[in-house]
Amino acid sequence: GKWEREINFSVIGQYVDYLVKEQGVKNIFVNGTTGEGLSLSISERRRVAEEWVTKGRNKLDQVVIHVGALSLKESQELAQHAAEIGADGIAVIAPFFLKPWNKDVLINFLKEVAAAAPALPFYYYHIPALTGVKIRAEEVLDGIQEKIPTFQGLKFSDTDLLDFGQCVDQNRQRQFAFLFGVDEQLLSALVMGATGAVGSTYNYLGKKTNQMLEAFERKDFSSALNHQFCIQRFINFVVKLGFGVSQTKAIMTLVSGIPMGPPRLPLQKASREFTDNAEAKLRSLDFLSFNDLKDGNLEACS
Numbered sequence: 443g444k445w446e447r448e449i450n451f452s453v454i455g456q457y458v459d460y461l462v463k464e465q466g467v468k469n470i471f472v473n474g475t476t477g478e479g480l481s482l483s484i485s486e487r488r489r490v491a492e493e494w495v496t497k498g499r500n501k502l503d504q505v506v507i508h509v510g511a512l513s514l515k516e517s518q519e520l521a522q523h524a525a526e527i528g529a530d531g532i533a534v535i536a537p538f539f540l541k542p543w544n545k546d547v548l549i550n551f552l553k554e555v556a557a558a559a560p561a562l563p564f565y566y567y568h569i570p571a572l573t574g575v576k577i578r579a580e581e582v583l584d585g586i587q588e589k590i591p592t593f594q595g596l597k598f599s600d601t602d603l604l605d606f607g608q609c610v611d612q613n614r615q616r617q618f619a620f621l622f623g624v625d626e627q628l629l630s631a632l633v634m635g636a637t638g639a640v641g642s643t644y645n646y647l648g649k650k651t652n653q654m655l656e657a658f659e660r661k662d663f664s665s666a667l668n669h670q671f672c673i674q675r676f677i678n679f680v681v682k683l684g685f686g687v688s689q690t691k692a693i694m695t696l697v698s699g700i701p702m703g704p705p706r707l708p709l710q711k712a713s714r715e716f717t718d719n720a721e722a723k724l725r726s727l728d729f730l731s732f733n734d735l736k737d738g739n740l741e742a743c744s
């Protein structure tokens with residue numbers, strides 16, 4: 443029915459409380475991949491951003507709005523809007539239909555968007571597998587601060603740890619944020635110098651991931667690795683079933699109890715079979731709190 447095609451803005455406030463209290467997540471990246479930002483209309487993106495900023499006030503540390511779009515003008519409108527509503531930063535992906543063919547062209551585009559919100563920290567969202575723009579992040583970062591004075595850092599959603607490591611190594615003096623976006627490899631990225639993480643699984647494995655971050659902080663690397671392996675067991679399991687944004691949404695509903703609704707076309711709702719299997723796996727790994735399999739559960743991860 444129609445309700446299934448519209449955004450349910452009314453659960454966002456509830457979801458803020460859930461993330462803060464149950465997952466220990468206090469920074470939000472809005473309208474990105476998981477939020478299907480590129481499948482929303484501009485007016486929907488504005489309203490979603492407003493809702494997160496408003497409901498997150500005094501609860502969240504930072505709300506960063508993804509404002510990337512194929513149209514530079516739309517992107518600028520969203521950037522300006524993010525500034526008006528008091529967001530803490532904006533992020534932009536590379537335009538992905540008519541594509542920038544080199545680093546300078548990409549930076550020229552990013553610069554025009556950043557200029558529409560001259561007081562907001564700006565992040566480049568590097569996600570080559572989805573944009574098809576394969577320009578290495580290390581190249582994009584080279585000299586970017588001279589062109590984009592508000593440049594604050596990078597959300598790096600790629601498995602190329604050579605590129606990621608070089609982003610960190612070549613910008614050591616600059617205090618950029620290096621936010622890693624491949625949740626199953628976060629520990630390796632922390633070793634390389636990641637300063638934060640943005641990812642879909644933190645919606646439901648936030649608490650678990652925070653335990654890994656705490657272990658890493660206290661230099662308890664064997665325990666950090668145990669946490670990462672536990673997270674990998676789950677992600678590896680769902681990847682084999684077929685894992686994407688639709689499936690993430692189903693797991694978010696399952697774990698939080700807050701209805702995320704179906705994804706929007708061209709995505710299709712995750713199958714019942716997927717959700718049942720994912721739930722069984724979450725329980726066997728002890729990622730769902732009410733666990734009745736505890737005795738003799740060799741896989742449990744807590």
Ligand SMILES: CC(=O)N[C@H](C=O)[C@@H](O)[C@H](O)[C@H](O)CO
Nearest residue numbers: 475599623624625626641642643
């Ligand atoms: C392509 C994609 O959705 N990437 C997400 C964030 O960037 C990640 O959080 C992954 O969903 C996660 O690492 C599981 O592979």
Ligand SMILES: CC(=O)C(=O)O
Nearest residue numbers: 474475476640641642
């Ligand atoms: C998961 C993530 O980083 C995004 O939704 O963009």
